[in-house]
Amino acid sequence: MTAPGSTVLIVEDEPSIADVLAIALRYHRFEVMTAGTVRDALALAERTRPDAALLDVMLPDGDGRALARELRARQPDLALVFLTARDAPAEIVGALGYGDDYITKPFNIDEVVARIGAVLRRTRPADVIQQRPPLRYGDLELDETTYSVHRAGRTVELTPTEYALLRFLVRNGGRIVPKEQLLRHVWQYEHIPSESTVVETYISYLRRKLDALGAPVITTRRGVGYGLT
The missing domain is CATH 1.10.10.10 (Winged helix-like DNA-binding domain superfamily/Winged helix DNA-binding domain)
Incomplete structure (x- = not known):
């Protein structure tokens, strides 16, 4: 697991799924924020600069891939993992073109936690994660x-x-x-x-x-x- 206290932004419009993800990540000592729309996600990311974002591809007010592109433009070192119900090869390749990893629904919660930790280790050294702006x-x-x-x-x-x-x-x-x-x-x-x-x-x-x-x-x-x- 990566450094305790790493912040993950969950962007998922299904409250039950968002709650399950948040509870599991907090149990593993991540800080967690949740948003159900593109608009809320952008506002949270601008204010708090998370270490990683876990993004649903289909959101009520936009596309998760477009959101990922905007988040990366604002914060180039942000780790991005997609949640998608689409498992066709073209969809997977498309998701990886915008982020660092993908997980298909239905998912195993332990796999989600492990993938987030692995992506953070690859993309953000521990000393970078711990140095947060106020x-x-x-x-x-x-x-x-x-x-x-x-x-x-x-x-x-x-x-x-x-x-x-x-x-x-x-x-x-x-x-x-x-x-x-x-x-x-x-x-x-x-x-x-x-x-x-x-x-x-x-x-x-x-x-x-x-x-x-x-x-x-x-x-x-x-x-x-x-x-x-």
């Missing part, structure tokens, strides 16, 4: 090498859990992230407890620390989840 959203800046946080240039002291929660919100930008997704990603819950208030508690911790340095930055969508304003 994550930014508004006046927030997160350094993923030192795990430090600044707002408007001032240091914000966060616990590891607070940092992980804020990082996930920053990676998702202005999107409202459901509470269940936060529990799975930040706290690694496999089965969501119905009465858990851990997310609300840590959101209040973050608000207290971040709002002391500027305008409120975390927004709540009641009954749904949280995001950044």
Whole structure:
């Protein structure tokens, strides 16, 4: 397996497939982002610069191969793996013309994890993977090498859990992230407890620390989840 913490962008419009892939990759210590459309994928990749992208060929608002071409134009060292239901030789050759590997559906999840790791080892040395540019959203800046946080240039002291929660919100930008997704990603819950208030508690911790340095930055969508304003 490649260096822990490598970031994979999953672009898949079937939520059930995206969830299975995300859970498996996170279990193997990858950071994971998901998008269901070309538009969302481009926005996420621009903001977070993932190490690898796992792309469905058929997307609701475009073609995965065209998306791969655009992603590579923006980030030449991005590792690309295609998911495709098409196994005809011409389709496979066409996919490889845009990326580094392909996997046909239905797939074996262990094979997907292994292929992602192999492509990363071929395309990105470990020292390159570990040197990430800071994550930014508004006046927030997160350094993923030192795990430090600044707002408007001032240091914000966060616990590891607070940092992980804020990082996930920053990676998702202005999107409202459901509470269940936060529990799975930040706290690694496999089965969501119905009465858990851990997310609300840590959101209040973050608000207290971040709002002391500027305008409120975390927004709540009641009954749904949280995001950044």
